[in-house]
Amino acid sequence: MSETTVTIKYGKGYDDTWAVFRGRPEEIRADILSYFGMDPETQRGLSLSSVVINATNVAHGKGLIATALGATVVEETTTDEPAKPTSDPWAAAASTTQVHTVADQAPAAEDPNAWILGEIEKKTAVQELKKLWADNQSFFSDEKVMAAWKAKGKSLQGVAA
Known part of the structure; x- marks a missing residue:
């Protein structure tokens, strides 16, 4: 097979990264998975084109945060766990045992989105739902996951009204 080239831009301008x-x-x-720090398990079964779309979404999100909000990356980890800010009560409440227990109980042959769908269902506030999306964007390229997320958001907004 011949060599392929993929370019992922962080924005629309020529000067963007x-x-x-x-x-x-x-x-x-x-x-791409390594460069963007994406979990290979969340990308399993996706075509290279789909992986590129997910990586592009991550790049655009980071680019937008950096340009619009002036944010900078302060910590990146090389462990299996994402970086958890110490001031974030949701991150502090989540323990590594809970994360691994959920993953260990789900057989690999089952729905790869079972975990995220369960997490969506557990949310009781719109802010929690938004945080779940921000922390787990790679799952949301799946139409089923996105539909469940939107439906939960609408139901939570209805409760708040």
């Missing part, structure tokens, strides 16, 4: 990946499709896939 670009990330360029070259190689065979399986090499590019692995490079």
